[in-house]
Amino acid sequence: MYNKIDFIIAGVGGQGTILASDILVEVGLHAGYDVKKSEVHGMSQRGGGVESQVRWGERVYSPLIEKGKADYLLGFEMLEAARWTEYLNPSSVVYVNRHKMYPPSVTTGQAEYPAETAIEHELSSRAGRYEWVDAMAAAKELGNPALAGVIMLGRLSADLDVEPETWLKVIAELVPAKLVELNKKAFITGRKMKKGV
Amino acid sequence: MKKLLTGNEAFAYGAYLAGVQLAAAYPGTPSTEIVKNCATYDTIFAEWSPNEKVSLDVATGAAYAGRRALCAMKHVGMNVAADSLFSASYTGVKGGLVIINADDPGMHSSQNEQDNRNYAKFARVPMLEPADSEEAKNFVGIALEMSEQYDTPVIIRTTTRLSHSRTLVEMDDSKRVIPSAETPAYERNIPKYVMVPANARRRHPVVEERLQKLAALAETIEINKIEPGDDEIGIITSGVIYQYAKEVFPTATILKLGMVWPLPKQMILDFAKRVKKLVIIEELDPIFEDFIRLLGLPCVGKEVYPIEGEFNPSLIREVSYKAGLLKEQPPTVSTADIELPIRPPMLCPGCGHRGLFYALKRLDATVFGDIGCYTLGASPPLAAMHTTTCMGAGFGVVHGVDKMGVTDRTVGLLGDSTFFHSGIHPMIDILYNSGTSTLVITDNRTTAMTGHQDNPGSGKTLLGEPAERMDIETVVRGLGAKRVDVVNPYEVDQVMKVVKEGIESGEPSVVIARYPCVLQTKEKHPVPTVDTETCNNCGTCLKIGCPPIVKGENHVAIDNILCNGCGLCVTVCPFNAIKKPEEQ
Numbered sequence A: 001m002y003n004k005i006d007f008i009i010a011g012v013g014g015q016g017t018i019l020a021s022d023i024l025v026e027v028g029l030h031a032g033y034d035v036k037k038s039e040v041h042g043m044s045q046r047g048g049g050v051e052s053q054v055r056w057g058e059r060v061y062s063p064l065i066e067k068g069k070a071d072y073l074l075g076f077e078m079l080e081a082a083r084w085t086e087y088l089n090p091s092s093v094v095y096v097n098r099h100k101m102y103p104p105s106v107t108t109g110q111a112e113y114p115a116e117t118a119i120e121h122e123l124s125s126r127a128g129r130y131e132w133v134d135a136m137a138a139a140k141e142l143g144n145p146a147l148a149g150v151i152m153l154g155r156l157s158a159d160l161d162v163e164p165e166t167w168l169k170v171i172a173e174l175v176p177a178k179l180v181e182l183n184k185k186a187f188i189t190g191r192k193m194k195k196g197v
Numbered sequence B: 001m002k003k004l005l006t007g008n009e010a011f012a013y014g015a016y017l018a019g020v021q022l023a024a025a026y027p028g029t030p031s032t033e034i035v036k037n038c039a040t041y042d043t044i045f046a047e048w049s050p051n052e053k054v055s056l057d058v059a060t061g062a063a064y065a066g067r068r069a070l071c072a073m074k075h076v077g078m079n080v081a082a083d084s085l086f087s088a089s090y091t092g093v094k095g096g097l098v099i100i101n102a103d104d105p106g107m108h109s110s111q112n113e114q115d116n117r118n119y120a121k122f123a124r125v126p127m128l129e130p131a132d133s134e135e136a137k138n139f140v141g142i143a144l145e146m147s148e149q150y151d152t153p154v155i156i157r158t159t160t161r162l163s164h165s166r167t168l169v170e171m172d173d174s175k176r177v178i179p180s181a182e183t184p185a186y187e188r189n190i191p192k193y194v195m196v197p198a199n200a201r202r203r204h205p206v207v208e209e210r211l212q213k214l215a216a217l218a219e220t221i222e223i224n225k226i227e228p229g230d231d232e233i234g235i236i237t238s239g240v241i242y243q244y245a246k247e248v249f250p251t252a253t254i255l256k257l258g259m260v261w262p263l264p265k266q267m268i269l270d271f272a273k274r275v276k277k278l279v280i281i282e283e284l285d286p287i288f289e290d291f292i293r294l295l296g297l298p299c300v301g302k303e304v305y306p307i308e309g310e311f312n313p314s315l316i317r318e319v320s321y322k323a324g325l326l327k328e329q330p331p332t333v334s335t336a337d338i339e340l341p342i343r344p345p346m347l348c349p350g351c352g353h354r355g356l357f358y359a360l361k362r363l364d365a366t367v368f369g370d371i372g373c374y375t376l377g378a379s380p381p382l383a384a385m386h387t388t389t390c391m392g393a394g395f396g397v398v399h400g401v402d403k404m405g406v407t408d409r410t411v412g413l414l415g416d417s418t419f420f421h422s423g424i425h426p427m428i429d430i431l432y433n434s435g436t437s438t439l440v441i442t443d444n445r446t447t448a449m450t451g452h453q454d455n456p457g458s459g460k461t462l463l464g465e466p467a468e469r470m471d472i473e474t475v476v477r478g479l480g481a482k483r484v485d486v487v488n489p490y491e492v493d494q495v496m497k498v499v500k501e502g503i504e505s506g507e508p509s510v511v512i513a514r515y516p517c518v519l520q521t522k523e524k525h526p527v528p529t530v531d532t533e534t535c536n537n538c539g540t541c542l543k544i545g546c547p548p549i550v551k552g553e554n555h556v557a558i559d560n561i562l563c564n565g566c567g568l569c570v571t572v573c574p575f576n577a578i579k580k581p582e583e584q
């Protein structure tokens, strides 16, 4: 057990950040933590930036994480991840799905999407560890881009001392019945992405 | 057993446990899921009412009938329901009546920030404010008992953070209040329920006396409690802000108010005596602070903690440190040094509203709009809506503009759910007072913005039962409109034609732009292809603001995954470079 673990999931509306954070809180609960989670509904779900914050701890008060105190940042989309630099500290771990979704100013040619190297620099220079996760590519290979989120969770799970069975059980409870096997597969795929596994 | 529930799910579970028999609401973020979840319990009759005032009247009726009732709304919904609230305060209730009011500090999904604790004070009714989902569940029962005991509606205030955070709730049905199976009898009492001046004059003192009694209750009720700690700083707070205060000042003495109106005067005086420095941390308005300053107590309040915006623990830490209330410096953090293009919400790929706004833009219409997904028509590159204030305003505003003789192609516009909410009355006004406005109704057959709730035009109720589908065209014709057209918003030329004719006709005209929400129908068509030889990057298709269309070096490209295949880009391309798959 850790004293506390704070997670931020950042992505774009429709990418499944809410499902991923639901899985993450339930897993924390199964692992014996007090847990809280905060998420965004409504307007921004129409293709805007969305975020979920999940906290595991002995006793959690605030559902919101403080700046400079996130332990893990999961970026489901590169640009969205880069907005969360203020929440990092030199021991934070950052996982970013290598996936770009262009906001309107970029698709219409008025702004430029930042370079991968620039995003990596912004995040890695403020964090303890930075890793690209090829979750989107792997999800497409599994036949469904919506699986990228669960693949990201799989990668994260390899760092946490919670049994994979717990994760799989929660996934089975939370995803629609006909997608359970596929999601489990996605989770395992992500989990194996840890270098050296 | 413990379960993770959002604040809104917990309110519904609390209603179930407390034997609520009727729950009514009009959707509105962040309150929507409260009554939506009430509908999952078979002991509760739950409905989507056409607007908040109606929902409160319905809930009040159930309470008059002696049964427990709940009504939920977002903060601005209370403005719509206020008339009913003030009356219910005078008449009182019989069965318990709880109104769950969801404020939205930070305006995650709202047009303004308003602190509805003001309504409790204004309407002289008690208000409770839970700080997590467990309290959300419990406070519903407490509120209903209070309502019955003191003969008053009781408001529970939540905020976006509480409603949409998931925290642990004890699930225990053993003490559930089982609603009575008997048919209620309505107990007639004209002096109490008929608010003609003579009766209302007699009710007002009753209301004032009730408020005194509730203030006495506030002194002893267990949801107002002192958490002893280091008396150097004493914090008075409530709701989710309490949680932030615990993070930032873990050792301070805290007075946590679960009942935020009326306030416990003596308890606050005693608390102030006990601590060296009194600090009031409240989001939005200085309600506690004003009360406390009137007691003559020096305190730290809005000069440190801002009046606008949503709080979070980092903000409280920062401003507290700057004010010298904390010794330890907050961590130094920084935003990215590179430019990060913003990502505003957009009309979805395939959304029928897009075709309509493209047509209105081509007509160079001045659009007096309203609130719904279609408000996104105001965002660039379409930028084809020119006012948006509160629900139902679009039609009234355009009538006023038109009456002043403005001739630059004015159009009023609102959605189907908004029409049923508060769009019918301004339409009556226009028809009655010889208006000439052109009124567009975007009929996507759902309340899309707040997550696809059914409405009177969708043919289904909240309980999933079939309902008579109220046909907007029939309603409008029934009101007396003569010039009425129903169009498919993707037929841009046709839309332009009828809107133009409507504007030029000099009489009131109604254009119903009907296209079911694609997020709901999940309908997808084959993705068009770009003929890279023909495309010369002229940029016309980029003007419809469709997310899958991406400007490239020499030609545009269409993102296969995002694209819904609506074909609007095919329609607008002046060079025939974007083609429907069957055309190839």
Ligand SMILES: Cc1ncc(C[n+]2csc(CCOP(=O)(O)OP(=O)(O)O)c2C)c(N)n1
Pocket (backbone or CB within 6 Å): B026, B027, B028, B029, B052, B074, B076, B077, B080, B110, B111, B371, B372, B373, B374, B391, B414, B415, B416, B417, B418, B419, B442, B444, B446, B447, B448, B449, B450
């Ligand atoms: C008084 C009030 N109640 C509720 C809301 C929340 N709200 C904003 S838009 C909307 C519904 C819009 O539905 P519709 O008019 O059908 O447009 P759509 O989103 O489907 O395009 C709601 C419920 C609000 N802003 N104000």
